[in-house]
Amino acid sequence: MLNGIHHVAIICSDYEKSKDFYTRILGFKIIAENYRADRDSFKLDLALADGTQIELFSFPDAPKRPSFPEAQGLRHLAFNVENVEAVSQYLTNLGVDVESIRVDEYTGKQFTFFSDPDGLPLELYQQS
Structure with missing residues (x-):
């Protein structure tokens, strides 16, 4: 039924800084990078060697995480x-x-x- 996790989606506040962190520092490879003008938003698809992916999003004025680290959710x-x-x-x-x-x-x-x-x-x- 469920075979594994395909991806995790992350919304960042500084797209270029987060892109550098996940690619250069953590070593994720870029699968696809798209700018969605209608949303003023980037979507960057990243992958590790085992196929695990992260979708990195930027949205203008996205709210900050409510608390660290014990907010409900992930x-x-x-x-x-x-x-x-x-x-x-x-x-x-x-x-x-x-x-x-x-x-x-x-x-x-x-x-x-x-x-x-x-x-x-x-x-x-x-x-x-």
């Missing part, structure tokens, strides 16, 4: 990584503020959090 987006420490260090070297690495008390796997340019909470989670 709490955070987690990425599978082979080595949490290595990816955390990579992000830190690029100027991204990354929290201390923790261990999931139920799975024993390492994880940590960081944020995108709009403060959207993102997680690195040990794959195996």
Whole structure:
């Protein structure tokens, strides 16, 4: 029935800054980029190697997230990584503020959090 997640949609406040973050820093590849003049909105389709996609939108005057991180709705987006420490260090070297690495008390796997340019909470989670 459900085979997986196709994409996650994110609305950003600064399109160029978020585009740079998701492509240059996180390594997503651009599938398609469209400007929708009738909405004064960009839509950028991005993909990871496994096919996971992010739709990055810009809308003029989009409201800010109501609270961080415990607003109702999507709490955070987690990425599978082979080595949490290595990816955390990579992000830190690029100027991204990354929290201390923790261990999931139920799975024993390492994880940590960081944020995108709009403060959207993102997680690195040990794959195996």
